Amino acid sequence: MIISMIVAYGKNREIGLDNKMLWHISEDFKNFKTITSGHHILMGRKTFQSIGKPLPNRTSIVLSNSGFTFDGVHTFNDIQKAIDFAKDSGEKELFVIGGANVYESLFPYINKMYLSEVNYEGKADAHLKELDLSTWNLNEEKYYEEILDTRGDITSPSWTFKIYNKKA
Template sequence: MKITMVAAAAENNALGKDNELVWHLPDDFKRFKAITSHHHIIMGRRTFESFPKLLPNRKHIVITRQREYEKEGVIIVHSLEDALKVSYDQDDVFIIGGGEIYKQAMPYADKIELTRVHDTFDADAYFPEIDESKWKLIQSEYHEKDERHKHDFTYLTYVKSTN
């Protein structure tokens, strides 16, 4: 199984504040959908609760410490390890947040699909630092801000170094 972390983070690694994104990038939403559709997506409970509804064509696996937590159409687990166990038969699984789950997943991840938003934001959730000695940037695609995107951003693809 290949484990990919998918995130959008600002220059200061900000992910969001008060369980919401602090920017709106429609092209990034399209990319996220294209990358994660028809796969298992693993997330923390607060990330899951930030969605207005289940994301179509994906199996939601939600990590929570709340033993009694239940949601229809969702697999509930209580650790990242359990989330990975229920995905054992998948070729690709995607970690989609939030900050604490990304931090826990970093040692397990094989790939990072990061949208770097070229600005800094006040936030209460952050993406972990990417250790350049352990990760190799293999692709970068810059996008200028436009009428639909208030911020410049770059799609970055990292793979775990084998050195």
């Protein structure tokens, strides 16, 4: 089973503030939906609560040590048990969808990364750890322009989508 990480981060690796996302990029959301649909998605309890409900067409797995439960969600207090659950269900690609805490602890298990590098700088209380890309191959890259409103203000920042695979 491939274990993938999917994350959108700012110039200083900002990923969230007050348990919310920092920008609204509809094309990135669409991409996220397309990529993860039909798969198991693994997240921390805080990320699940920020989304608020299980995402349709996906099997939600939540990590929690505090006994968190929610209808339609599979909760585990152990990373390996969460991974085994997806594997035993026949999953071919499990997606780790955040947040900061979970990206960090799952990183050793990750063999594919879907990164959205967002042209954004601002206050954040959740950051992605610096990634050492020397052991990864860049396999895809696509640039998306910023979107402006009628007054010329940025409503959606520019971003670059990249897919990396771990070197064999």
